[in-house]
Amino acid sequence: MGSSIRMKQCDEISLNDEQRDQCLTELSEDGFSVLPVTLPEELLDRIVHYIDTYIDRVRNYEPNLASSSEARYVYMRDTMVEDDPAWRELMMFKPALQLCHDVFGPMFHLSQDMWRVYYADPRVPRQSVLEGWHSDGPRVLPILEDGRCPLYFLRFGYLLADATEDDDGTVEYIRGSHKKPCFDARALPGQRNRRLGNDTFYTPEEQSQLDFETDRITLRGKAGTVFVLHNAVWHRTLAHHANRARAISYFQYSLTMLRPLRRQTPYAGDMSHLSSEERWLLGEPRPGESWIEGGPHDWIRMGRFGRDIDSLGGLRQGC
Ligand SMILES: O=C(O)CCC(=O)C(=O)O
Ligand SMILES: [Fe+2]
Numbered sequence: 001m002g003s004s005i006r007m008k009q010c011d012e013i014s015l016n017d018e019q020r021d022q023c024l025t026e027l028s029e030d031g032f033s034v035l036p037v038t039l040p041e042e043l044l045d046r047i048v049h050y051i052d053t054y055i056d057r058v059r060n061y062e063p064n065l066a067s068s069s070e071a072r073y074v075y076m077r078d079t080m081v082e083d084d085p086a087w088r089e090l091m092m093f094k095p096a097l098q099l100c101h102d103v104f105g106p107m108f109h110l111s112q113d114m115w116r117v118y119y120a121d122p123r124v125p126r127q128s129v130l131e132g133w134h135s136d137g138p139r140v141l142p143i144l145e146d147g148r149c150p151l152y153f154l155r156f157g158y159l160l161a162d163a164t165e166d167d168d169g170t171v172e173y174i175r176g177s178h179k180k181p182c183f184d185a186r187a188l189p190g191q192r193n194r195r196l197g198n199d200t201f202y203t204p205e206e207q208s209q210l211d212f213e214t215d216r217i218t219l220r221g222k223a224g225t226v227f228v229l230h231n232a233v234w235h236r237t238l239a240h241h242a243n244r245a246r247a248i249s250y251f252q253y254s255l256t257m258l259r260p261l262r263r264q265t266p267y268a269g270d271m272s273h274l275s276s277e278e279r280w281l282l283g284e285p286r287p288g289e290s291w292i293e294g295g296p297h298d299w300i301r302m303g304r305f306g307r308d309i310d311s312l313g314g315l316r317q318g319c
Contacts, residue, residue, distance in 0.1 A: 009304070012094045013037050017307060019095075020102055023228065027099075027154075030217075031178035031233030037095050038224035039158060046086040048160055048223075051075075051117060051247060076116040081251075081282070082267060087113070088274075091251055091281060094305065096156045099228060100253045101305040103154060107294050108302070110281045111153055111259075112252035115160070118169055118240045130169065130237040135177070137231025147181025149232035153254035159225040160247035168220075169240020175215040177234035223247075253281075257292045276301055 015023070019036050026033035039047075055075050081087045091110060100108045118130075136155065143149050163170040218238075219227060229235070240246045267282040274282070280301045290298050 013040065015095045015098050020098060020307070023099055024102055027103075027228060027230055030173075030175045031230040032173050032217075033228050034219075034221065035095055035226040035228065038222070038226060039090075039093070041224065043086060043089055044160065044224050046084075047090065047115075047249070048247070050084050050086055051115060051160065055117060073119040074116060076114060078112070078114045080115065081110065081113045082269065088278060090158065090249065092278065093156070093158075093226070093251075095226065096154075096228070096251065096253070097302070097305040100154055101302060102307070103151065104253070104255050106299040106302040106306065107256045107292075108253045109256045109283060110251065111254040112155075112250065115247070115249040117160075118246040120167075120169075120241045120243070128239055130239045133174075133234050133236045135232045135234045136229075141231075148179060151178075151230055151232070152258065153231045153252050155229040155231065155250055155252040157219075157227045157229065158249045158251070159221050159223055160249055161245055162222050163225075163246065164220055164222065165242060167239075167241035168244075169238050169242070169246045171219045171235050171237055173217045173219065173229075174234045175217055178230040178232035180234075256290075256294070 015035070015037065023033045023035060054077075058075065077083070081091050091113065135149070137149050137152055141149065141152050157171075162168070221227075267284070271279045271282070271284055286298075289295065
């Protein structure tokens with residue numbers, strides 16, 4: 001490890017053990033938690049500048065793309081972490097990786113990355129909800145006999161614009177909903193997926209008892225706010241009517257033994273300029289065993305995000 005990398009690492013924002021415990025408790029009880037840290041302003045500025053430039057380019061040089069898009073008031077990109085070093089820095093945001101290490105141990109990797117910018121669509125009649133109640137995790141993932149969905153991935157949300165006003169179009173969550181049966185979270189077509197269908201699991205009486213009106217939490221915060229979600233927590237997106245754009249990025253991490261969700265193929269480019277941790281998270285080719293259980297040399301790769309670094313090989317170097 002070069003001394004400049006080490007110095008950089010010493011400057012990183014981290015969570016202390018109490019903060020980690022607090023986030024994990026909220027994650028377990030509520031299904032989400034707002035982290036006690038925010039993105040460094042300088043990184044946020046670079047990300048916002050990147051997105052502004054991207055959208056300008058689409059508008060100026062690809063007007064057809066801009067106007068033919070079905071959802072022309074949403075700009076978005078998936079699997080974009082390689083697009084700019086700023087996104088790679090976001091992937092490496094230490095508090096997120098510390099919580100991943102707490103939940104998964106050292107064998108986790110990036111499974112989804114995206115940004116989205118929403119503008120209010122003046123032609124659409126005022127509606128209150130953009131996307132209805134759902135949870136992200138249950139789709140095709142195995143669930144428990146009682147209908148609950150285990151923790152498969154952690155999804156970190158980064159507010160890239162303020163979401164402080166009523167019509168900012170933010171996300172609502174149902175506190176604790178990740179502990180409820182998840183069978184009807186999202187309907188899937190086909191007989192085989194009947195159990196995941198919208199109304200096949202619950203009896204009409206049980207259906208009528210489902211309550212999405214209580215214990216709703218609206219996510220609000222300034223640009224730079226960081227939050228984490230359990231895959232099974234129920235949420236929806238409120239419609240956006242404000243003049244200013246709504247901008248958000250999500251980075252999702254899962255056990256390495258799970259295939260990445262949208263990052264279906266590992267990074268195919270030259271990885272030699274990337275750090276060992278970055279290569280690991282991006283799916284650097286590795287022997288079969290290192291996708292599943294791994295060995296000590298694998299665990300050391302992400303070891304500095306754990307709490308007891310010394311037991312993994314004495315990696316802590318004074319920060
Ligand atoms: O509006 C959001 O930020 C959340 C959107 C959503 O539900 C999703 O990406 O799964
Ligand atoms: Fe969702």
